Amino acid sequence: MPKTLSPKKAAAAKTRRGAPIATPTDLGAKATKELSGALNAILADVFAIYLKTKNFHWHMSGPHFRDYHLLLDDQGDQLYAMTDPIAERVRKVGGTTLRSIGHIARLQRVSDNDAEFVSPLDMLAELHQDNIQLAASLRAVHEVCDDNKDIATASLIENWIDETERRAWFLFEASRNADTGGH
Template identity: 65%
Template sequence: MADANANLKTPTDLNRNATKSVAEALNSSLADCFALYLKTKNFHWHVSGPHFRDYHLLLDDQSAQILGVTDAIAERVRKTGNTTLRSIGDIARHQTIADNDKPFVDPAAMLAELRDDNLKLVESFRVVKDAADEAKDNATSGIVDEWTDQAEERAWFLFEASRKA
């Protein structure tokens, strides 16, 4: 079977072997973003209780932000001459953030789970950062800082929203 990346011939001055490790880290983060997006949207649809409106709007905002990052991640993979995820099955094979298929989740448990998942995404972005720095991929190294900051902010908001008065 031929290497799919050999046919891309995307112009880049980056070393092909180095960008492959960056692409693998990016694809793992991308899968986690999709898993986190769907979980956040699921909780947005199913949240209930006295803080319904606040949580519903918070989770809608956060899911939109997460989805917005997915295109930037995939395009970064392609700019380096590599291929990215192609299907739900491909996402499932790469994701490290667990799905939540429970028919009911308490709102406090939702916020805690999403907080922890966003922090797990931060860890994933740090792996991307390390791979990018090692590959001398300055563009990926720089842009992943913004994604990390966004995930940290989401975790902080979820933490603060779940605090007892």
């Protein structure tokens, strides 16, 4: 025979099961809304750039195939590694995060590329611009963090800006003077 719970314990169990996700934070409701909104938009952009990077990695061709293929694989890994810390930061500040591909599509500001063929140099140039755009967006979110005194998120963003600028730099240098041997 199953054990019955006291009315108080039954009510507490029901509340736990039916309670909305609400992580306690000292940042306040306004800060939670602003920070989680800004971070979710960044997360959508990171997923969009990740998928585009993998798309270009999978469809790379030409004389520099190996170098570009490996570069984009490394960059895809870097981007994917950002996703969980961004999403977890949203939860830590009291928000909820992305739930689907559709949610990503609604929030992303980075353009998709569904072209059947993209030249290797155009791939690198497009990803370079996407990473430049991401760095600018990260800087804007850093300001939101500063306005809301969210030091922890700001600290993470500083590292993500550095990583994003490094990706942009590598993409730029890999495609610079490609037809002339770098001279």
